[in-house]
Amino acid sequence: MNQDKKYKQYDIVILFCASEINIDGQFDEIVKNIYLGGQVRMDAAVDFAERVKIYFIVGGSEKKVTDMKSYLEKQFETYKLQDCPKIIRIKSDPDTTGNLWAVKLVLQKNQKLHLLTGKVGLMTNFYHLPRVMRFAADIFKDINVNFIPISSEAVITRHLSTYSTYQNAFVARVVQDIKGLRDWEDENYNKQTKVDDWCYECLDKDILIGLE
Secondary structure, eight states: OOGGGOSOOEEEEEEEOOOOBOTTSSBOSEETTEEOOHHHHHHHHHHHGGGEEEEEEEESSHHHHHHHHHHHHHHHHHTTOSSOOEEEEEEEOSSHHHHHHHHHHHHHHTTOGGGGGSOEEEEEOTTTHHHHHHHHHHHTTTSOOOEEEEEHHHHOOSSOOGGGTTHHHHHHHHHHHHHHHHHHHTTOSTTTTOOSOOOEEETTHHHHHTOO
C-alpha cells in the first residue's frame, strides 16, 4: 500500500460473506461455473485493512463469519499489519437482503446507529455492488447514511483479481445480478417487502458496546 494512504479513511466497512471456507483454507472463486470471487473479497479486505477502523463482517451463519474473522486475523499477523481494525461478526439470513437488514437491526437494537454518521463503506465484488447499493438505498432509507461502494477487485493489491481469468463465469454472474436488480425494481425480489422476523445477532457484542 502507498505509505501516504496508511490512515483510517473509513470509520466502518461492511464486508459481505461470499462463502464458507473450503478444505484448502480458501474461499471459493467459482461455484457451478459462476464467478463468486470469495478469495478476492477476503484478500482485498486484508489489503484494505489499514484504512479501516472497524470491519462489520456479515453472513448467513456463525461458522461463516467466524471463519472470515479467523482468516482476516491470521492474515493481519502474517503480513504484520499495524493498527488493525476491530472486527465485529454479525449473523444474518443467508442473502444480501438479510445481510443488510441484520447490520441495520444490530446497530438499531444496540443504539449504535450514530456509527453510520461517519464514513461507511460497503465492500464486495464488483458484480455485486450495484445490487448491494440499490438494496441498501431502500433498507436504510430512514437513516441518514451515505454508503460508499468499495469493489474488492479494485482495491486488492497482493495479487491480480481472478475475474479476468474466469471471464465467462464472471459474465454469467453479472447476468444473474442484473436479473436481481430487475426483480427488485419490479418489486418481485424474494423477501423484498419483509420488515419483521429477520435473523440478526452480533457475535462480538462486547466490542460493539465499547464503541463510541
